[in-house]
Amino acid sequence: MTELALHILDIAHNSIAAKATLIRIGVEADSQKNALRITIADDGCGMDADFLKRVADPFSTTRTTRRVGLGIPLFKAAAETAGGSFAIESAVGAGTTTSAVFRLDHIDRVPLGDLTETVAALIYEGQTAEIELTYIVDGRTYVFDTREIKAVLGGGITDAVTLTYLKDMLRENMTEINGGLEI
Amino acid sequence: MKTLEELQAIRDRMKGQMNNRAAADESDYRVVVGMATCGIAAGARNTLSALTQEIEQKRLENVVVSQTGCIGICKYEPIVEVFEQGKEKVTYIHVDAERARQIVAGHIINGKPITEYTYNYAVREEK
Numbered sequence: 001m002t003e004l005a006l007h008i009l010d011i012a013h014n015s016i017a018a019k020a021t022l023i024r025i026g027v028e029a030d031s032q033k034n035a036l037r038i039t040i041a042d043d044g045c046g047m048d049a050d051f052l053k054r055v056a057d058p059f060s061t062t063r064t065t066r067r068v069g070l071g072i073p074l075f076k077a078a079a080e081t082a083g084g085s086f087a088i089e090s091a092v093g094a095g096t097t098t099s100a101v102f103r104l105d106h107i108d109r110v111p112l113g114d115l116t117e118t119v120a121a122l123i124y125e126g127q128t129a130e131i132e133l134t135y136i137v138d139g140r141t142y143v144f145d146t147r148e149i150k151a152v153l154g155g156g157i158t159d160a161v162t163l164t165y166l167k168d169m170l171r172e173n174m175t176e177i178n179g180g181l182e183i
Numbered sequence: 184m185k186t187l188e189e190l191q192a193i194r195d196r197m198k199g200q201m202n203n204r205a206a207a208d209e210s211d212y213r214v215v216v217g218m219a220t221c222g223i224a225a226g227a228r229n230t231l232s233a234l235t236q237e238i239e240q241k242r243l244e245n246v247v248v249s250q251t252g253c254i255g256i257c258k259y260e261p262i263v264e265v266f267e268q269g270k271e272k273v274t275y276i277h278v279d280a281e282r283a284r285q286i287v288a289g290h291i292i293n294g295k296p297i298t299e300y301t302y303n304y305a306v307r308e309e310k
Contacts, residue, residue: 001224010223017252071220114228121228124235125218125250152187153194160239161197162190169185 003113010071011040011098018044020129028136029183036104041097047090082109112183116170142173211245212291213266218250221257230261233280237287274302
């Protein structure tokens with residue numbers, strides 16, 4: 001994958017497939033610690049201990065079209081290639097949390113990419129799943145929460161004008177939080 | 184700075200002119216983008232974005248765009264399937280943003296599928 005935001009989209013699709021009602025995405029960059037942490041946590045159906053043990057193996061998958069599943073192995077490889085680490089926690093009925101840490105300045109760290117388009121694709125797809133994005137760069141925090149947005153607007157995000165505005169808003173806020181740092 | 188308050192004001196001003204997304208059962212076309220790992224890695228997010236943008240800009244109210252998992256022919260990703268009421272499904276392959284816009288213009292607006300971009304065409308050519 002050419003963007004970490006694409007990994008986020010891919011992993012969050014697992015959450016939607018697991019019937020999550022809330023997907024919490026965390027992106028935290030810390031230039032002091034030279035670390036970038038990405039977390040995708042959902043309240044979906046979760047996995048049992050046996051499947052969890054095998055889930056980072058490319059030959060584990062729930063899909064029926066073929067016998068390989070590469071989403072999680074690729075995300076894990078992206079973290080480990082960039083001097084980082086990967087973890088996944090899950091329990092049946094309790095949801096799943098996937099997290100990866102990257103060395104921020106590692107030469108092989110894939111750029112974050114277009115997180116706005118990833119969130120937009122998830123809003124478009126997951127009309128039943130709420131999305132909460134917490135974006136932190138060197139302590140500056142921005143939270144984008146579809147529950148809050150829907151409460152303020154008094155309805156769903158179902159028209160083009162609203163989605164386009166929200167995309168611009170997200171982009172603007174994340175650029176400000178970046179404070180000139182390229183992630 | 185963009186705010187939710189401003190968005191609310193825009194929505195109030197535009198009340199009645201905003202097109203809500205069509206429901207799947209009341210649309211003439213259903214456009215499905217493959218968004219599994221294979222699709223995403225091949226660029227399906229841009230394809231989806233181009234499709235939704237084009238459909239919104241052209242104010243096409245009879246089209247619904249949705250996402251699906253792996254279609255099973257990963258080497259042809261990004262894949263877009265167009266379902267039209269009462270017709271056979273058309274499977275488009277290697278659909279980047281440009282092809283996505285051409286498919287909206289050609290297939291959905293003008294009603295003529297773009298044969299050269301279809302899976303069936305590619306398979307015939309390979310033989």
